[in-house]
Amino acid sequence: MFGNYLIGLREGLEAGLVVCILVAYLVKTGRRDALRPVWTGIAIACAISLAFGAALEFGSQELTFEAQEMLGGSLSVIAVGLVTWMVFWMRRTARHLRTELHGRLDTALAMGTGALVATAFLAVGREGLETALFVWASVRASGEGSSSPLVGVLLGIATAIVLSWLFYRGALRINLSKFFTWTGGMLVVVAAGVLAYGVHDLQEARFLGGLENKAFDVTTTIPPDSWYGTLLKGVFNFQADPTVLQVTVWALYLIPTLALFLAPVGFRRSVRTTDQKAQKATDEKAGSTGGGARDGDGTGRHGERLRDGTR
Numbered sequence: 001m002f003g004n005y006l007i008g009l010r011e012g013l014e015a016g017l018v019v020c021i022l023v024a025y026l027v028k029t030g031r032r033d034a035l036r037p038v039w040t041g042i043a044i045a046c047a048i049s050l051a052f053g054a055a056l057e058f059g060s061q062e063l064t065f066e067a068q069e070m071l072g073g074s075l076s077v078i079a080v081g082l083v084t085w086m087v088f089w090m091r092r093t094a095r096h097l098r099t100e101l102h103g104r105l106d107t108a109l110a111m112g113t114g115a116l117v118a119t120a121f122l123a124v125g126r127e128g129l130e131t132a133l134f135v136w137a138s139v140r141a142s143g144e145g146s147s148s149p150l151v152g153v154l155l156g157i158a159t160a161i162v163l164s165w166l167f168y169r170g171a172l173r174i175n176l177s178k179f180f181t182w183t184g185g186m187l188v189v190v191a192a193g194v195l196a197y198g199v200h201d202l203q204e205a206r207f208l209g210g211l212e213n214k215a216f217d218v219t220t221t222i223p224p225d226s227w228y229g230t231l232l233k234g235v236f237n238f239q240a241d242p243t244v245l246q247v248t249v250w251a252l253y254l255i256p257t258l259a260l261f262l263a264p265v266g267f268r269r270s271v272r273t274t275d276q277k278a279q280k281a282t283d284e285k286a287g288s289t290g291g292g293a294r295d296g297d298g299t300g301r302h303g304e305r306l307r308d309g310t311r
Helices: 002-028 032-062 065-111 113-143 148-169 176-204 227-236 244-262 265-310
Strands: none
Touching: 002 032, 002 065, 002 113, 002 148, 002 176, 032 065, 032 113, 065 113, 065 176, 065 244, 113 148, 113 176, 176 227, 176 244
């Protein structure tokens, strides 16, 4: 349940902050007349996101078991890819999000009502579709047939709405960079579990092999129906009897992704700078070597011409 609460909180707060920034900018610049198109775009984005989630949930029920597992596994992998891109993007742009949105809104104001609706829709709709897809995949991974994952998501979204409202009223100051760094790190852990579950779905759909090749089995030590088994399942999507492929994919995703995400920004910049300097030195060395060869050939030919002229 905690993992799904975190998804609802993180994704809901991202969308909530976007709405707060758009509305606050229009109010402060005296453009309250533009609020209606903005709210219209936000409402359309929310409706489409809910419809997308409903289509995933009810549309998949009409499929065969193998088709359901194939669809669930494929969408889980896609959801993990989108969320991974999102957490890296948000950490990089959190400090400049306000300026970026203000620029887009200024352009939309100059273009008219339709552009305002589209701007609000695109700003919130992307978050909504990502949330619907990842929540659906996470709910499948953390407890099919149970309402607790969905309750966790709804509680997270409700918390995000309250925090966004406090942020708008100026009663709450949030260090967005730190907030999105720590929640993003925890979300990467949740995504690793969703990815492993997606691999299991693909194995059950017979798209991937190795379903019977178990990495370990601790069901007797950590019963899935125990309180601690339920806790591990809800937070980390823990499975007591995963396959070797599941564990391998989980480790190959989690370790490098989390290390890169939590690495200090200065460290990543220094690595890029070092790589650029090394590449520049290599290019200069290659150019110098090539130039020397040409000079040497030229000198040789020139010297030969001089000797020929002397003769």
